[in-house]
Amino acid sequence: MIKISHYILLLSLLHFSFYTEAQNFDDSDGNQQSLQLNxxxxxxxxxxxxxxxxxxxxGDVGVATKPDANSMHxxxxKYAFVEDDMGFSISxxxxxxxxxxxxxxxxLAGYRKLSSNEVLGLEMRYFSLGDITFTNNDGNTIGQYKPNEFALGSSYSRKLADAFSLAIAGRWVYSDLTGGTSVGGIETKPGSTFAADIAAYYFLPRRIYKKDFDLAFGMNVSNxxxxxxYTETAVRDFIPLNLRLGTSISTEIDDYNKISFAFDINKLLVPTPPEYDNRTNLGTDSLGNPIDNPNYGEIIxxxxxxxxxxxxxxxxxxxAPGGFKEEMREINISIGSEYWYNNQFAIRAGYFNEHDTKGARKYFTFGSGVKYNVFELDFSYLVNxxxxxxxxxxxxxxxxxxxLFDFGEI
Known part of the structure; x- marks a missing residue:
């Protein structure tokens, strides 16, 4: 159970940002440089x-991999290229x-073919932030709540050619972080909005050096x-409007073995915080640390x-205040591979990289899957x-x- 002041609670849950000081590193000439988190x-x-x-x-790739029930995310x-008539998954x-x-x-996600060229997709996402104990500035408990967020969405995918498809999707997003608790004397409320996606997928079977390969390219502009x-008076926050581009290639080594590789790049399409000309002290937090407001003054x-x-x-x-170099730092890179034996047992691995100034998420991932008839069970693990x-x-x-469950003709 978490005990946290109202002000810190609201900011933490809104952004999940983890503050770190500027980090020092040696450049190629051996000189000390500073990386400022932005x-x-x-x-x-x-x-x-x-x-x-x-x-x-x-490694969190997925925009151009083989379609499955989770393609909605x-x-x-990709749904337009699914082989079965219907499928769904629970994660x-x-x-x-x-x-x-x-x-x-x-x-929870799933799909249903409407015709040979049209597919309807559905998703439901629920995010629970656990038990929160609300306290006032004096540390006295004033209530408990379980903050939660969820989204309901659907999509329509259609083949426009034998190798190309487009999709549109929409979702309703609901976020209740405080249960209506007053924060610093300000009444809070749940936030909600509607978001849409536009996506494309290009699937191109090719024979290269007497070997059959499946090439694919994908794009998704989501949210x-x-x-x-979360209040009537606060500044409204962007939701994570996002661009994802990627490609994949797969081939059958023989009748029993198949391998694929995928590569994604990912960028948030929301403004980068600028650099201001000063920082104004706003007092101290519940731990006695000074609270600074970097978003004050003229933008320099x-x-x-x-x-x-x-x-x-x-x-x-x-x-980005750092120019083109910082813009490039905002691109996250994912690579992944998947191996199937006899279409029954899978081994997967990947890597995700985010620049140190943009969150510093760097991790390997691996996992496995077992498939039997219409049933598949998958597991993954992340290593920092x-x-x-x-x-x-x-x-x-x-x-x-x-x-996952996939069903043929029904």
């Missing part, structure tokens, strides 16, 4: 959590267990939606983040690889569990 934060970040074990064991356009992810014991994500707020580098969703989406490509001093990955040792 993480992009949004509301409802649970929308970007990889929900399934297959992608979770392949990664790229709903469970214990989250941030390196920090707290009772945060978890539950995910295009209005900003969200970067662009104003208080813009519309559409403006922020386009601005996100050229608004960022061993720098002062950097802690709260995702360390994360496990995912997924149960």
């Amino acid at each position: 993480t992009i934060t949004t509301a409802v970040p649970f929308l970007l959590i990889a929900p399934d074990s297959r992608a979770g064991s392949m 990664w790229n709903p356009a 469970y992810v214990p989250w941030l267990r390196a920090l707290v014991p009772d945060i978890n994500l539950s995910y 295009m939606g209005d900003k969200i707020s 580098s970067g662009k104003d983040p208080n813009v519309s969703v559409v403006s922020g989406m386009f601005q996100s490509f050229n608004d 690889t960022n061993r720098d001093a002062g950097v802690t990955n709260p995702l360390a040792n994360t496990m995912r569990f997924t149960l």
Whole structure:
């Protein structure tokens, strides 16, 4: 159970940001340089959590991998290429267990073919933040609550050609972090919004050097939606509007063995925090530490983040205070591989990399899967690889569990 002041609770749950000091490193000339953290934060970040074990064991790749029931999250356009008439999956992810014991994500997704070229997809995502004990500034308990967030979504995918498909998706997002508790004298409320996705998938079987290969390319622009707020007066926060691009290649080694490789890049399409000309002290927090407001004064580098969703989406490509170099740091890279034996047993592995100034998530993933007739069971495990001093990955040792069912003609 977590005890936390109202003010810190609201900020922590809104953004899941973990503050670290500027880190020193040696450049190629042996000179000491400083990396200043400039993480992009949004509301409802649970929308970007990889929900399934297959992608979770392949470094969080998924926009161009072989379609399955969980394609709704990664790229709903892949549904148009599913082989079975119907399928669904159930996933469970214990989250941030390196920090707290009772945060978890539950995910249900599925699809149904409407015709040979059209597929309907559905998803339901529930994120529980565990038991929270609310205290006032004096440390006195004033109540308990279980903050939660959930999203309901559907998609429509259609083949426009033998090798190409498009999809549109929509979801309703609901976030209740405080249960209506007053924070600093301000009444809070649940936040809600509607978001949409646009996705594309290109599947290209090819014969190269007398060997059959399946090439695929994918794109998904997800969570295009209005900003969200938890009070009537607070500034509204962006939701995690996101661009994902990727490719994959797979081949059958022989009648029993098949292997595939995938590569994704990922970028948030929301404004980067600019650099301001001063920091204004706002007093102290419940632990007696000074509270600084970096978002004060004139902007000396970067662009104003208080813009519309559409403006922020386009601005996100050229608004970083560090220029082009910092823009490139905002791109996360994922690579993954998958091996199947006799289409019954799978072994998977991958790697995810995020720049030190943008969150410092760096980890290996691996997992396995067992398939029998219409049933498949998958498992994944995450291993933190960022061993720098002062950097802690709260995702360390994360496990995912997924149960899938695929049905042929029905």
